[in-house]
Amino acid sequence: MRMKRRSEGPFYRIYNKHERGGRSEEGRRKLDVGRETWDDPLRESAMEYETVIGLEVHVQLLTRSKLFCGCSTLFGAQPNSQTCPVCLGLPGSLPVLNREAFRKAVKVGLALHGEISQVAKFDRKNYFYPDLPKNYQISQYDLPIARGGWLDVGFEGGPKRVRITRAHLEEDAGKLMHVGKGGSRVDFNRTGTPLLEIVSEPDISSPQEAALYLSELKAILLYLEVSDCNMEEGSLRCDANISVRRPGSKELGVKSELKNMNSFKAVERALEFEVSRHRRVLEEGGRLIQETRLWDERQAVTQPMRSKEEAHDYRYFPEPDLVPFRISQAEVDEIRSSLGELPRERLNRFQTEYELSAYDAGVLVSDKALSEFFEAVCRAVPRPKQVANWLTGPVLSEMNARHKTIRELGLKPEALAKLLMRIEDRTLTNTMAKEILPALIDSGKDPDEVVRGKGLKQVSDAGALEPVVEQVIRKNGQSVQDFLSGKERALGFLVGQVMKETGGKANPALAHQLLLKALAVKKGGAL
């Protein structure tokens, strides 16, 4: 089990304010997946080629122990301290399948609408590489955990359906570090960690769509609680196959396989680079070769992997050390019933049940814990839109500023609910409530106590406000004249002055009302 959790921003990336400029025009344009309005950097030649992308995602499943042995899967331990004869492939050892990994794999297969193999088996994929102590990887060839399925990506203008080819279980390899002339260092702690490989059909037609696919998939995996999807720690990795072709052409172009992308942004940028490289080569009358290329983050280019010319012949054969695994319909149904609400369902429900905008719903749903927090607050507060504004605004700012998840922030839904109710009952203005929020988070105290401690309380007593109103009218003769001569906007300015005089404590509605009353008297006097 990976213990370390770090705060991550919303992962429905088109709704990620910081990455995408929020509701900006650019953000909006990027929502139009697959439409003509698509913000395509290669637009000029977009008429001549279409892009075909398929993604292979490797996700480490969240289990305590490895796929075939009892070694810990904890990240960051002392090198080579989490190995045993099984994961090192020492003679005489036998692998035994981790039931939890199997069930989590089935769970993902079902969430992606795949068909679960009634009988699954494991196979040996044979190749020599120093991070693979057995010289073969236990994987699945012809009877994977799940086959088929799909994933809907993109929101506005209708989602696009990307078909899933398969999802299969396999063991992770060790970690190889290249240190220079002396050799490469190997840490076998990762060897045997459960990996689920999720392969898409080549249905993705732009780098942006690939990024959307990844964020959608990540959202689902996080909702299912099958992986922490931490790309920095390698629990989610993505390889991409990309080719370009003339529109309408049935045949795929020559493909590149891209590796070494360590973030969604990197996947998108590597694909963008590769699309333009392919087009350039073809436009110049050159020929592409099928090859594996590595993304170089620093130089922002892909480069061919310097591999010896060798056909990949993995000589798969059934793993004799593992007997087949049969799953009953009853168990499939039982796992299906444990899926819970998935992000896209929740996104739709938030829009209908709470009447939230797609944007607000997207920000909330992109963080499972935040969306649950939202619902908890809404149980006590009448206006969901207000709760959403608070969470996507001040609360999210506090999370970002402190680099904390909503759970780590320590703010209780009840406390935020009470704070919002103090706005409802006019004890506090919205501005005052926002000022209180950091103290509320820091102290963990009851909002009323924090309000008392800060001496903040909205002045809703007409007797206390009237002198301030009189004073403001006296000091702002010009605005008063403006208002009296029909400039309605001057009133807003005067209300603002009352707020300023009271340090934001005045009840704005009452200030408004008292000003009107006083001005009416003046008007009467002037007549």
Add this chain to the structure above:
Amino acid sequence: MSISRKDVHYIAKLARVSLTETEEARLEKDLAEILDYVAKLNQVDTSNIEPTTHVLSLENIFRTDENRPSLQPAEVLRIAPKKSDGFVVVPLVIEGKGDA
């Protein structure tokens, strides 16, 4: 069934085995005989038989997701030909950083 010298080279390369001229000649003959022998199975009518990958009448052998003690790093490194700072050291691999 015949097998070419090229096939022998290919298989030897995949298995990282280096062969002498004499060994190659012998394997060319042996492998062909082995293939012929196994090919006899094709004569059996299997049209009504479910594919089998294992001969044991066992399935669903699972373990629960529990930790068991690992080996001591020192023990692991003892069997490595080369080591440094707790890592196993292997000849420099120039090929990609990409994994799995």
